[in-house]
Each structure stands twice: as structure tokens, then as C-alpha cells.
Amino acid sequence: MELTKLKAHELKSLIEKKEASVEEVTEAHLNRIEAVDEKLGAFLYVAKEEALSKAKELDGKVAKGESLGLLGGVPVGIKDNISVKGMQNTCASKILQGYISPYDATVAENVKNADGVILGKLNMDEFAMGSSTENSAYKLGRNPWDLERVPGGSSGGSAIAVAAMEAPLTLGTETGGSVRQPASFCGVVGLKPTYGRVSRSGVVAFGSTLDQVGTFGKDVKDCALITQAIAGVDHRDFTTVDTPVQDYFNGLTTDVRGKKIGIPKEFFGDGLDTNVKKAVEEALKVFKENGAEIKEVSLPLTDYSLATYYIVACAEASSNLARFDGIRYGYRSENYADAVDVYIKSRSEGFGTEVKRRIMLGTYALSAGYYDAYYKKALKVRNLIKGDFDRVFKEVDAIISPTSPTPAFKIGEKTDNVLEMYLSDIYTVPVNIAGIPAISVPCGMANGLPVGLQLMGNYFREDLLFNLAYSFEQSTDWHKKLPQL
Ligand code: GLN
Numbered sequence: 001m002e003l004t005k006l007k008a009h010e011l012k013s014l015i016e017k018k019e020a021s022v023e024e025v026t027e028a029h030l031n032r033i034e035a036v037d038e039k040l041g042a043f044l045y046v047a048k049e050e051a052l053s054k055a056k057e058l059d060g061k062v063a064k065g066e067s068l069g070l071l072g073g074v075p076v077g078i079k080d081n082i083s084v085k086g087m088q089n090t091c092a093s094k095i096l097q098g099y100i101s102p103y104d105a106t107v108a109e110n111v112k113n114a115d116g117v118i119l120g121k122l123n124m125d126e127f128a129m130g131s132s133t134e135n136s137a138y139k140l141g142r143n144p145w146d147l148e149r150v151p152g153g154s155s156g157g158s159a160i161a162v163a164a165m166e167a168p169l170t171l172g173t174e175t176g177g178s179v180r181q182p183a184s185f186c187g188v189v190g191l192k193p194t195y196g197r198v199s200r201s202g203v204v205a206f207g208s209t210l211d212q213v214g215t216f217g218k219d220v221k222d223c224a225l226i227t228q229a230i231a232g233v234d235h236r237d238f239t240t241v242d243t244p245v246q247d248y249f250n251g252l253t254t255d256v257r258g259k260k261i262g263i264p265k266e267f268f269g270d271g272l273d274t275n276v277k278k279a280v281e282e283a284l285k286v287f288k289e290n291g292a293e294i295k296e297v298s299l300p301l302t303d304y305s306l307a308t309y310y311i312v313a314c315a316e317a318s319s320n321l322a323r324f325d326g327i328r329y330g331y332r333s334e335n336y337a338d339a340v341d342v343y344i345k346s347r348s349e350g351f352g353t354e355v356k357r358r359i360m361l362g363t364y365a366l367s368a369g370y371y372d373a374y375y376k377k378a379l380k381v382r383n384l385i386k387g388d389f390d391r392v393f394k395e396v397d398a399i400i401s402p403t404s405p406t407p408a409f410k411i412g413e414k415t416d417n418v419l420e421m422y423l424s425d426i427y428t429v430p431v432n433i434a435g436i437p438a439i440s441v442p443c444g445m446a447n448g449l450p451v452g453l454q455l456m457g458n459y460f461r462e463d464l465l466f467n468l469a470y471s472f473e474q475s476t477d478w479h480k481k482l483p484q485l
Pocket of ligand 1: 131173178
């Protein structure tokens with residue numbers, strides 16, 4: 001039996017039935033990483049020792065007849081902007097080279113408490129800014145379906161690791177699509193929860209009012225499992241909300257009869273690849289066959305989403321990234337004349353091009369003369385976009401669109417054209433602007449590359465999104481396809 005081919009929920013029950021030990025499962029994944037990661041670049045740090053010692057500890061528990069927590073000894077990979085005590089947390093930036101987290105992010109603690117085995121830290125675009133993982137200061141991430149193509153981003157490493165069977169489950173982060181877009185490019189399931197559903201404590205901030213930790217799995221059930229393990233209120237993050245977490249994992253059902261699904265016409269216009277469009281249209285038929293009602297809806301402000309997102313995200317980033325100054329953590333320039341020069345040189349040398357571009361854009365948008373014209377205006381438009389969703393969710397239970405307008409693009413194809421790169425998030429950013437949850441699930445192939453379908457839901461309706469995605473998945477075979485490596 002090839003353990004790495006199994007889903008997390010299958011591994012969990014094998015361990016439960018004592019048909020595999022946690023150590024065997026962990027070793028199988030560590031071996032897989034060793035065999036394929038040089039080609040793929042998913043991991044920035046492999047926590048071999050830590051993972052094996054945790055595995056032994058959990059096997060000890062099993063031997064004593066104790067039952068394991070929700071994650072049941074299954075390995076989990078974590079994006080390198082989420083703190084795990086004793087491990088690096090570089091955000092794929094040179095400025096955080098050598099920095100070791102002194103504490104666990106709440107979500108890392110959740111994984112540990114649920115008896116997950118942390119396998120290491122995953123590659124990403126620097127400070128989660130990007131859509132291709134090409135902005136990593138350390139290594140390129142490659143798409144397991146075609147090594148000449150990007151895995152998407154910014155959580156590219158998290159998507160590669162699941163698609164390439166290096167880790168059954170991973171955590172990523174979202175500010176504008178960084179979980180859903182790479183999930184769709186790599187043919188796996190990815191969820192961005194409601195803003196406030198999952199703690200951000202210990203997660204390096206990019207755009208604080210948009211950021212949310214997201215989850216990856218090979219199928220919907222796996223994604224529900226890892227989400228279950230990390231969702232909930234946290235006294236260390238006052239933006240988390242104290243509403244009950246539904247039972248995503250055990251409550252999964254394929255019965256979606258009578259559910260109303262909206263199709264926003266604005267998400268099917270110019271720029272949408274014809275193969276992607278076809279795959280999504282085929283998927284709609286499956287939802288209909290399963291008893292859902294489909295109707296057209298309108299989100300008229302969609303066109304303003306990207307502009308709004310880039311003002312808000314950059315403004316918040318410019319403020320959040322002020323703490324990286326060459327004094328407190330990580331990289332410090334070696335040649336400086338005085339204190340101010342330390343800041344200037346360390347930041348100029350430590351940050352990559354995209355990060356500096358965003359700090360400049362954000363600082364400009366927040367400056368005294370332009371605050372009203374840009375930042376304040378963007379906040380107003382943000383409210384209107386949110387209003388669009390509120391109105392549509394009075395008519396329908398969920399909204400379907402493509403996750404990204406195209407399948408994975410070639411490495412280098414968009415690096416010289418920043419606006420083109422930004423456009424690959426056109427269908428995902430409205431969700432972060434409104435703060436609602438959304439999931440990407442494989443729904444087809446276009447010239448040998450996976451295509452993702454996006455389901456958006458109302459606040460705290462992750463349960464419904466999982467059920468809709470599950471009913472689709474169980475009626476199709478897309479989630480069974482594996483990349484040839
Ligand atoms: N690609 C988008 C950006 O570059 C979204 C990133 C994210 O979600 N972290 O900002």
C-alpha cells in the first residue's frame with residue numbers, strides 16, 4: 001500500500017485500526033519529500049527530527065490504548081508565514097532569514113493539540129504577495145502537473161505538497177485568493193474561511209482586514225477535517241467570532257436538494273479561458289442533477305474589486321511591514337552610517353521587488369494628501385461590494401464561478417507584467433473584500449492542467465460550502481486524478 005496516495009481521512013482510520021503506525025505514515029511522507037521536492041520546491045524547511053519524534057510520541061499514546069485527537073496522527077505542512085515554535089518563519093523573505101519562532105501560532109497549536117504531525121514549512125510568495133510563488137526569495141515552486149508552469153500563489157508550496165503527495169494536509173493563508181488560486185492550479189481542494197472564523201494570532205500580517213488562514217486537502221472531506229481542527233474563537237485574536245463551529249467533517253452530506261445557487265454573469269465575461277468556462281458549465285449540470293436550483297445573479301461592482309483590493313491590501317501591508325527594520329528580527333545590512341541608514345539599507349536589501357512596490361503604493365495611498373482620494377474611497381467601495389453580496393445572499397444559498405480565469409500559466413510568463421499577474425485573482429479577491437467564505441474544488445482539465453470551481457457562501461456557512469463541494473465531488477472523478485511525476 002502506498003501510504004502517500006491515501007487521503008488524510010483514510011490515513012486517520014488506518015492509524016485508528018492500528019493497520020499503520022503514525023511513524024510509518026510520517027516516514028512515508030518524509031521519504032516522498034526527499035524523492036520529489038528537489039524538483040518541486042514545496043518545502044523551505046523539512047522538520048524531519050521533530051516530525052519523527054512527535055510520531056513516536058503519538059504511537060506511544062496508541063500503544064497505551066489512548067485515542068488520538070481529531071487529526072489522528074496525520075502529517076500536516078504549514079506555510080512559512082505561520083509561526084511554529086522552534087522552526088523558521090521566513091515568509092520566503094530574505095529579511096527574515098535565520099528568524100526562529102519563539103512561540104506557536106494558534107493554528108499551529110490547534111494542529112498539535114489535535115495530534116497532527118507537523119512536517120515542515122512551505123514555500124510561498126514573499127510575505128504572501130503574489131499569485132505564482134515566483135516571488136519567493138529562496139526557491140521557485142513548480143506545478144506537479146507541468147514543471148514548466150507555476151503552482152499559483154501565494155500559498156504555492158501548500159498546494160504543491162498536497163497535489164504531489166508530500167503532505168496529506170496543509171495550511172496556507174489568504175489575503176486575496178492565495179489558497180483558492182493555487183488549489184485550482186494544482187488540482188486540490190482549498191478553503192478560505194469567513195473572516196473571523198480562524199485565528200490569525202502568530203500569522204505574519206499582510207493585509208490585516210483581509211487575511212485569513214486557509215486549508216488544503218486532496219478531497220473535500222480532508223479539507224473539512226483540517227478546517228475543523230483550526231476553526232473557532234481565540235482570545236489571542238479579537239477579530240475571531242464566538243459562534244459555534246459546525247461539524248464540517250462528520251456532518252458532511254451529499255444531499256443538496258433545493259439549494260439555490262447563483263451564477264454571477266460578471267464572472268463569465270472577457271478574459272475567461274474557453275476551456276475553463278466549459279468545465280464550469282459542465283459542473284453546473286452536475287449541481288442541477290443533484291437537485292440544486294441554478295439562477296443568474298448580478299454582482300455589478302465586480303469590476304472595482306481588484307482596484308479596491310490593491311489599495312486596501314497595500315495600505316495595510318505598508319503599515320504591517322514597518323516592523324521589519326533591521327533592528328528587531330532577521331536581516332541587517334552590514335554597511336551603514338547611522339541609525340536611519342540601518343533602516344534604509346536593511347529594508348532596501350532585505351525586501352524583494354514586489355514587496356517594495358506594495359510598501360510604496362500603500363504608503364502613498366495613506367499619505368496625508370491622498371488618504372481621502374484613495375484609501376478612504378477604497379473603504380467606501382469595499383462597503384458597496386459587501387452590499388452586493390448581502391443582496392445576492394438574500395436570493396441564493398451559494399454562488400458559483402471559476403476560481404481563476406485561466407489554468408496554471410508558464411513560469412516567467414507574467415513576471416514582467418504585474419497587472420496581468422494581479423488579474424489572475426479577479427474572481428477570488430471579492431470574497432476577501434466582503435469577508436465571506438469560499439472553496440475551490442477540482443472540476444475539470446484543460447490541456448492536461450487542472451481547473452478549479454469556486455463556491456462562495458454567506459458568512460459562517462462553511463458547512464454548506466463543504467456539502468455542496470462534496471456532492472459535486474462525489475458525483476465526478478476529478479479528485480481522483482493524480483499528476484505523473
Ligand atoms: N495574489 C494576491 C496578491 O498578490 C493575493 C495574495 C494573497 O491572497 N495572499 O496580493
